[in-house]
Amino acid sequence: MDEIRFDDQVVVVTGAGSGIGRAYAHAFAGRGARVVVNDLGGSRDGTGGAHGAADTVVEEIRQNGGDAVANYDSVATMEGGESIIRRAEETFGRVDVLVNNAGVLRDKSLLKMTEEDWDLVVNVHLKGAFCVTRAAFALMKKNGYGRIINTTSGSGLYGNFGQAAYMSAKMGVVGLMNSVATEGARYNILCNTIAPVAASRMTDDVMPPEVLEKLKPEFIAPLVLYLASKENKETQMIFNCAAGWFSRTAVCCAPGICLGDAARTITPEEVRESWETITSLEDATPLNSVVDSFQFLTPLF
Template identity: 45%
Template sequence: MSISFEGKVAIITGAGNGLGRSHALALAARGAKVVVNDLGGARDGSGASSKASQDVVRLIEENGGEAISHGANVANFDEVQDMVQQAMDKWGRVDILINNAGILRDKSFTKMTLDDFKLVMDVHVMGSVNCTKAVWDIMREQNYGRIVMTTSSSGMYGNFGQSNYGAAKMAVLGLMNTLVIEGAKNNIRINALAPTAGTRMTEDLMPEEIVKAFAPEAVTAGMLTLCDDDAPNRFILCAGAGGYSSASIFETEGCFIPQNAQSPETVREHWNELTAKDNQAALESGAKQGEKFVMKAMAYMQSQQKQ
């Protein structure tokens, strides 16, 4: 069955180049009305220009689609609100938000300034927060919303020289996990895309022939499955060069140590048990961890009472 976005309105941040551009063109080709957001800055976040986003709008319109451009800095909530209001004024709804905008300020942690760390956090984390906040009540009132966060293997697994970027990309997963719970009753689904693509963000990191293999369009094909009517929820999709996989956070079943026996030495003695993966599971919420530990304590108390 063909995936269609007819009648849907989508906002894609950082859509003037690379992945965002690919996302915008693909959504428009499948019927979505698109807000092409791009500050138009350099890879490190400096500068601004509307040319790239306007070029994407022109391409969409030449192919018979509808689109507008907006140069909001996603780290500025007032500008983001103006962008969302323009979409509402023109089309009356917002169905899809793709949080794609990002910058890089790569350096080893010892050489990185706190300003560089904060700026990357502001764009990736607060940019995602600002855009999501600006559309959240709209989606709740519609009883429909699809949001895609952009995470990274650098956040999930680490990458030298990217402590700021890695921290930001892990943070958006924490944002996703809670919003999934809060948005469920209003049919708002939130997923995350972990892309590896040959864009200006990665062009210096890989040889040219490899960059060509990691075409943004391959990642976009996966992204489209995260924001249609039948999208999953709380799913991390990894994509690049034709490869697709999923990532999850699991917690082991663990062990229980009575209060009168707790010490670092006892914890170390139980290390094999607490790390055993036999019954590991992905928890539905943070509260589930607490429930698990309470149940272990209650089971121990009951066993003591029977003795």
């Protein structure tokens, strides 16, 4: 079996100073990539910052014979995003792969969540993914090649208690993926999203140790490396990934029912009568664009 390699490729991993991002950085470097290890080095809730996290990972990679440089900018500003990508360009001359992984957590129920909590979490996860992607996209477009992987979360995709900002941001990165995949297709820039579950400081107090043991961050890296490879031709897809389990998940649309004739006003009672059909997911399919959803309106046109 041919090995998937990244020789001569440059990979940027945000939030690579710990957890899952660190595992990505090692996995890419182990397969020949030159890696930009970005990490602000703050605490789990996004306070503080230190160079140590990124430096340590770079040192580990170099000791293993790999090539990596550190960057300490926050992903959450335009300047930060540009500076991270500039670090890759100035050091290694290009960017082939971007993994938007940096993240923070401030779990609070809706009424306890402050504007500051909301802004910080959304800025790191969603705006951060935009800021770094925008800068990387410009280089990738010039090179006619790029692979971008966003990080969502099962809680955003499926629901959870007490994570309004986190969950909103994590659904937001799915929207960003839809945009980047659509605009990137003509330049061979592919963008996918993963929803990982892994032991890290984000999860070490929400799951028991015997479960965490089975959720090694290293188990997430193979999916990300495949999506980041030249071989991968998929774009605009979302994948679950945990403990060696991989599955595709999607925002789907069901055919539903055309109640009216697009001329007369439909009554709420008619909606009530067809509720079973309206809520049914039978024959639901993922769509690649909003235009695809118009197929279900054809009886009306």
